[in-house]
Amino acid sequence: MSRIILKLSGEALAGENDGVMRTAKGAVKLYDEEVIAGIARQVRTLHDAGHQIAVVTGGGNIWRGRTGDEIDRVKSDQIGMLATVMNCIYVSEIFRGAGLRTQVMTPFVCGAFTELFSKDRAVKCFEDGVIVFFAGGTGHPFFSTDTGIVLRAVEVEADMILMAKNVDGVYDSDPNKNPDAKRFDHLTYEEVVERNLQAVDMTSSVLAKENGMEMRIFALQGEQSIVRAAEGNFVGTTITS
Secondary structure, three states, X not given: OOEEEXXXXXXXXXXXXXXXXXXXXXXXXXXXXXXXXXHHHHHHHHHHOOOEEEEEEOOOOOOOHHHOOOOOHHHHHHHHHHHHHHHHHHXXXXXXXXXXXXXXXXXXOOOOOOEEOOHHHHHHHHHOOOEEEEOOOOOOOOOOHHHHHHHHHHHOOOOEEEEEEOOOOEEOOOOOOOOOOOEEOEEEHHHHHHOOOOOOOHHHHHHHHHOOOEEEEEEOOOXXXXXXXXXXXXXXXXXXX
């Protein structure tokens, strides 16, 4: 049994929609229900195998705050935090439909929508077999969701972080632009920072390194990708101290 923190990007939740598909009533379709249902089935597999699981989502399917300077950075980051809360509430309901019990936690009060985060509450949920959603990032501007996930992983003494992305690992250059880009099977956090690989931001890398937190980066697409990453039999990049 292990305690796993799973990171899902907002873009991954949108799937092929990615904010461009509209419903019959004209509303923007923010989520790909089939993709999220597939994630829920994989998490159910890990849960049934005895793993304790938490989920962190990005908010990029709703708000990409760093793409423009039209509003104050602090306010932009606050909107991004709320976008992750919306995503976590939605995904947690899909998980419940798959037979899982869930709890959404935030570092700030959201009325009756979420529970205020504390390590004790989160650990009790893990022990009771509840899937915990850590929404709202760190609760402060200027920190990415990558920093938020490492912070929560360290706080709840997780064994590993699984980062499900749209690319299958960390490369020495952008594989979408360079067909000769090389994927790394294993890296240290020092190498990530020294090479400026941008797999995760510098704050996250330093925090993960100081606390010996293992991170596995892989593509969400692919059969049983989350399960395979948790078991160590995956295509991607492992980052360690």
